[in-house]
Amino acid sequence: MTAVADLKLAVDDLGGPEIFRSFQGEGPMAGRVRTFIRLSGCNLHCRWCDTPYTWNWQGTDYRHTDGVKFSPAKEMTRLDLPEALERIIAFNAPGVVITGGEPLMQPQQVLALARAIKGTRADLSVEIETNGTFAPHPDLIESADLFMVSPKLKHSGNDPEVLSLGIENFRDIENAQFKFVAKRQTDIIRVSQATRGIDSRRVWIMPEGRNARALNNSLRKITRATLRRGFNLTDRQHIRLFGDSRGT
Ligand SMILES: Nc1nc2[nH]cc(C(=O)O)c2c(=O)[nH]1
Ligand code: SF4
Numbered sequence: 001m002t003a004v005a006d007l008k009l010a011v012d013d014l015g016g017p018e019i020f021r022s023f024q025g026e027g028p029m030a031g032r033v034r035t036f037i038r039l040s041g042c043n044l045h046c047r048w049c050d051t052p053y054t055w056n057w058q059g060t061d062y063r064h065t066d067g068v069k070f071s072p073a074k075e076m077t078r079l080d081l082p083e084a085l086e087r088i089i090a091f092n093a094p095g096v097v098i099t100g101g102e103p104l105m106q107p108q109q110v111l112a113l114a115r116a117i118k119g120t121r122a123d124l125s126v127e128i129e130t131n132g133t134f135a136p137h138p139d140l141i142e143s144a145d146l147f148m149v150s151p152k153l154k155h156s157g158n159d160p161e162v163l164s165l166g167i168e169n170f171r172d173i174e175n176a177q178f179k180f181v182a183k184r185q186t187d188i189i190r191v192s193q194a195t196r197g198i199d200s201r202r203v204w205i206m207p208e209g210r211n212a213r214a215l216n217n218s219l220r221k222i223t224r225a226t227l228r229r230g231f232n233l234t235d236r237q238h239i240r241l242f243g244d245s246r247g248t
């Protein structure tokens, strides 16, 4: 058997790998206690991303509202699978959220991790946050309980095709739901066009914002249109509870 490569993780405020226990702040599992593991690296470059320290490296010309560049040597760390698993299990939450960055940039590592979690504690829910641009391996679809897919609209600053790519890669996967970051009414119209044929019960609208004021401002603009179209609405609870900080 070939050994699985180390996981590349983001770094928390104390300089350690960003694995933490919090309430799921977004989507269908909001309010539930989860252990989060944040992987480093992303293939997209959203202007309003709340984790630019996973991808906005020095020497790149990606544009982000913060205007801050990060050093991969400082912001990326490695853990082997047994060590990552041990830390995750020790937090003793009923579920695990694998997030990033874009976790599916490390497909073998994520598959091995999901299998290891289920092999150790079959009762734990394994949930994966992804931008949808990488189709998941069939074995990962088996191992994961939920894919929370967040295809990006134009205001993210990415190529427009990442929206349909994210939807098409996960449309036929039963345990996938979609979460769209929205900041204005027209975003909801765009989502309803792009998700045609998908049950609206699988679609979540989430306000853009990295503080309560920005969230409220987005919510004011999107709530009624979301209700009219029959989509679910989710807040970003952790931002209100803890602010925009690492390890929360
Ligand atoms: N509490 C909490 N909930 C979250 N849901 C998705 C998150 C993410 O960063 O992907 C996240 C996060 O960073 N914190
Ligand atoms: S896809 Fe997610 S992690 Fe990547 S830049 Fe966009 S918001 Fe950030």
Ligand SMILES: [Mg+2]
Residues within 6 Å of the ligand: 050, 051
């Ligand atoms: Mg986050």
